[in-house]
Amino acid sequence: MADYAKTAAGVLAGVGGEENVQSLVHCATRLRFVLKDESKADTAAVKATPGVVTVAQAGGQYQVVIGNDVPDVFAEIGKASGLGTAGHTATPAEDAPKGNLFNRFISMISSIFTPVLWALAGTGLLKAFLAAAATFGWIATDTTTYTVLYALSDAFINFLPMALALTAARYFAANEWTALAIAGALVYPTITGLVGAEGLTFFGIPFTMVSYVSSVIPIIVIVWLQSHAEKFLYAKLPGAIKRFVTPMIVVLVAVPLVFVVVGPISDLIGGWLGGGIGWVFEHAPWAGGAIMGGLWQVFVIFGLHWGLVPLFTLEFQTTGQIALLGPVFAAVLAQAAAVAGVWLRARNKSLKSLAAPATLSGFLAGITEPAIYGINLPLKRPFAFGIVGGAIGGAIIAIGGVFSTSFVVPSGLALPALFGNGNMVMLGIGLLVAIVVPFLLTTIVGFTEPAEDETVAAEANDVAVLSPLDGTVVPLSETPDAAFADGSLGQGVAIKPRSGAVYAPFDATVVAAFPTGHAIGLRHADGAELLIHIGIDTVKLNGEHFDLKVTSGQRVQAGELLLTFDGDAIERAGYDLTTPVIITNPDLYPEVGTPASGPIAHGDPLYFAVAVESAIPAK
Structure with missing residues (x-):
């Protein structure tokens, strides 16, 4: 297994230490340093560092070629130094989201919440069990034991x-x-x-x-x-x-x-x-119920639900009941049902393991944050299905005139607050619809599931790679970049584009959609990993003249448009458009079959990625 920390330490020492680094970013395959004094760098030592493929010095950058593991080495450098952190002159990391505003928002929320999801799920599940224990009389709520356990379960989300x-x-x-x-x-x-x-x-x-x-x-x-x-x-x-x-x-x-x-x-x-x-x-109570049931979780995301709390308290003070709260039960249970559908349908082991506690804490305690931020919102469809189910269920509950007799956190265990208040048949129908609709939509219609990162298929098969571009195929050795030309980063070919569109060369999962648009990484179901790198050093354009059409984790079909670019503008800016199309996991696919040559159109056969006889666990 690669020792990323050792690679990071060797590279950092070789470039002259942190004090000699003006800025550091990474692209698809390499660490890009801007050094204060390149004469202080020991290039031979950097090249000899385990995990380093080669070193290239071009365009004012000291480029250390790592390959697929570059994000891991970059992260270890960040841990061992101040590079890339606040106060340093490094430019922003290249893995920030790009695309339409909604996708960028979801990607940002997902990235920010990912590190805290397990703590949210665990404490939410504890709170659910504690609520159940109190409901069934297994623990008294006026004891210090309950107080301590409640603090343990509620502090993190508080x-x-x-x-x-x-x-x-x-x-x-x-x-x-x-x-x-x-x-x-x-x-x-x-x-x-x-x-x-x-x-x-x-x-x-x-x-x-x-x-x-x-x-x-x-x-x-x-x-x-x-x-x-x-x-x-x-x-x-x-x-x-x-x-x-x-x-x-x-x-x-x-x-x-x-x-x-x-x-x-x-x-x-x-x-x-x-x-x-x-x-x-x-x-129009039915419309109010649909709004509360459908959009309550959206209000929560933006903190707008606080504007409704005074209405809850005012209604309770004046009438002794809260009609607005009934449809919120539908909203909460609908999102819990959607994540239950993910739990049932998902093949991704890490996704299933997160969906399990998120389902239980959502249904029992009404703690939906792990479900929403960790699963439903990033997957998009389950969140939308939850909105649909919550809206329909909330409308039915509101039509039934159901109300709460106390201010409670909507959850399965808090349902007694609604019992006997309004039409109980309509309450039952509303809750059933709120649960069944998103659950069935999630399990039947499905969602775009992220790729499983831990392992690849036990048996690797040869993979047919179609041309992602219209252009002319040239040998990889003609690429004007040594790291690509000598095959250090992977085997394949290069294409000189004649149009500005890149298409999927096979059915795949997008594993790296670089926000600069200059490169995209794909993984075939059989494990082949392919990098399409538009031009040489085009990362320096910082996304200008590129328009990315997909996001990381997205499933794409062969021939689907991945990105577009303005080739004329890129060449006028002084960049070579030669585009390497390479297989980047030689442990599984060490060679490519006889590739095409000369003029080619996207969708035409480009080459076969030849697999080893049996696959090994992915790094």
């Missing part, structure tokens, strides 16, 4: 902004500890005590304090702004003071910005939303 501050800081390359200081202020006990208070001001500026407990969007937005502020301040402040003055300024500006701007805006939007839904419930 202080979720602090966890997200760390993951968002890593995603946006901001200082983690400054982000944690900002999040700590949002959930500081004295601050949370101001929620609902009147007459609040900050240096004479009036503001409304809303609850940031368990919130998601505010901390992500402010950490994104923090990352930009830090880059500006590190560039402008003198070196002697920037390390401690920067976090002071950032915290001093960011936290009041949340209180004075984000809070009032969310409160205003939430108030409009709450008033509108209240009006709809009064005049």
Whole structure:
């Protein structure tokens, strides 16, 4: 197994240490250093480092070719140094999302939540079991044992902004500890005590304090702004003071910005939303139920649900019941049912193992964060199916005039709060629809499942690779880049494009959709991994003249459009468009069959990736 830490340490020492690095990014196959003094780099030592393929010096960059494992080596360099972190002059990592706004949002949320999902799932499951124990009288809620267990199960989601501050800081390359200081202020006990208070001001500026407990969007937005502020301040402040003055300024500006701007805006939007839904419930209950049942989880994602809480309390104070809460049960159970469908249908082992506790915590305790952020929203379809089921179920429940007699967290175990209040037949039908519809849609219609990373097929088969481009096939040796030309990065051919479109060369999973659009990595079901690298050094264009059409994890069919590019503009910018099309896992596919030559159209046979007799576990 590759020792990425050893490779990282050898490379870092070979380039002259962290102090000799001005910036560091990585692309599909190589670490791209900009060194302060290239004469201090020991190229022979870098080349001799285990895991390094070769070294190329071009375009002002010191390029260390690693191959498929470059993200892992890059990550280890980040652990051992300050390279790529806040305060360093490195450019943003190239694995940030690109595409339409919705896909970018989902990719961002997924990336930020991934590190915390297991803790969310585990504590949510604990809370579900604790709620069940209290419901069935197995534990008394007035005991210190219950208090301790409740704190264990509720603390993580209560202080979720602090966890997200760390993951968002890593995603946006901001200082983690400054982000944690900002999040700590949002959930500081004295601050949370101001929620609902009147007459609040900050240096004479009036503001409304809303609850940031368990919130998601505010901390992500402010950490994104923090990352930009830090880059500006590190560039402008003198070196002697920037390390401690920067976090002071950032915290001093960011936290009041949340209180004075984000809070009032969310409160205003939430108030409009709450008033509108209240009006709809009064005049057309079925429509109000559909909105609450279908969109409640969307409101939660953006923190807008807080605008509805005052309506809940006001309704309860004036009537002793909460009609708006009934359809929310449908919304919660619908998302739990959708993730249950993922649990049943998924073949990906890691996806199934996360879906299991997410299903239980969603149904029992109403803790849907692991389901939504870890599974349903990234997979898109299950989240949409949950919205459909919740909307229909919520409408039926509202038509039945069902209401709650207490303010509870909607969940399976909290259903007794609805019993005997309104038409119980309609409640039963509504809940059944809310559960069955998304479950069946998820299991029957399905979803695009991410590839299993741990292993490849036990038997590897030869794979036919079709041409992804219209152009002219040339030997790989004619590629004007030594690392590609000598086959160090993999076997294959190169194509000189005559049009600006790249198509899938076989049915595959997209394993690397680089946001710069200059390269894309694909994995065939039989394990063959293929890299299409548009031009040489085109990563420097930073996405200009490229338009990526797919995202990482997406399944594509042979002939499906992957990306487009403006070849004329790229060549005018001084870049060679020769495009290597190579197999990058030689342990399974050590050679390619006789390739095509000369003019070729996309979809024509290009070559066969020849497999070894039996596959071995993937790295």
